[in-house]
Amino acid sequence: MIKCFDIFKDKSKSKCKSKWRAGKSAPELSNRSERGDDVKANHGAKSTGSMPSAQSKSITEMYREREQNLRVFSLLELKEATNNFNRLLKIGEGGFGSVYKGSIKSADGQSPPTSVAIKKLNTQGLQGHKQWIAEVQFLGVLDHPNLVKLLGYCSVDGERGIQRLLVYEYMQNKSLEDHIFNMAVPTIPWITRLNIMLGAAQGMAYLHEGLEVQVIYRDFKSSNVLLDKDFNPKLSDFGLAREGPTGDRTHVSTAPVGTRGYAAPEYVETGRLTVKSDIWSFGVVLYEILTGRRTLDRNLPSSEQKLLEWVKQFPADSKKFGMIMDPRLQNQYSINAARRIAKLADSCLNKNPKDRPAMSQVVEILTQTMEESQGTSSDSRSLPNKLFRRTEVASTSKQIPRMVQA
Ligand SMILES: Nc1ncnc2c1ncn2[C@@H]1O[C@H](COP(=O)(O)OP(=O)(O)OP(=O)(O)O)[C@@H](O)[C@H]1O
């Protein structure tokens, strides 16, 4: 059973219909009741490794200061950019709307046009509006090479209805999901997969540990990892993001939202949200990248449908571990590195959230793995296969401590 927003999305992309909140056309959302949870201000002062305190600015306050960074588009400009939302320019569809490729004229009319992705929300509900605002506010403030750039937005409350659109930098290779599960496109080579894992981890570490406020992403999944022309990853979709707990609080309480198959079990059961929920989702995506299988796949035999259950039969230290690896890699990967990533994924998937690593630790392990793998192969989708070793990498550098799995 799928409900919208207050439980989980899945790939059926169900859509909720409820009334839009009339009125505001500028991205404003600041109070507790609108967010529908029990954390008041969520203000945080975050320096790496310490809990945010109650004094520093919230995302909303930071957004107000930086609002001018975002361009406000008219609906006409976006219609022109997409040939009136021509379906031939549609590049994707999510639970909250369709995504179109567009071409935007520069604001000064002097520079050449820019390719953009335009997301047009079709969710006729307060929740859709809230998520649109959250997206604008978070992406109006966040700035990291591994987060997608929001260039601007369009908000129209007209006689003919309410329109909410978002304009992003265009990501030439769409999403990780569009590649790792899609047999119709060339597979992503091993080193590129490692680079995607590392970049995604760096983006998430920035959210968790690199800002004044702690940001919990809440929707980490392969369709939200976008890939640029060089397959560098950028996280997208901040509609569900939340500021983390502040002061003495250990968690934020919310109605669980997210996507089925990616959300941490304790969050689904209790609604208690911490950054460790994101770490769980990261572990799920690591296994998706290793295996080329979706977290849930109803087309597989029943014993293989749930990825996390299936991989348990092939532990990272066992001889049969290699059997879970994506056959499309055609053995062109380092088995040592793959084992290391599987162990890392297992640690992210610890039942007890406290036993999961911090995102900075994940980055460290992935950096080491990447460096070692680069010592034996190079990153290029066109490099000859001989650069990818068939079995063990000769590396003998530090072993990752085996993290306990629940
Ligand atoms: N900036 C972008 N550049 C290029 N393609 C994009 C961009 N943003 C989204 N897309 C494409 O549009 C698809 C749909 O994205 P969207 O975020 O709307 O939904 P989703 O992530 O698949 O699902 P959900 O709504 O459940 O989060 C993506 O999978 C991707 O292929």
Ligand SMILES: [Mg+2]
């Ligand atoms: Mg998405």
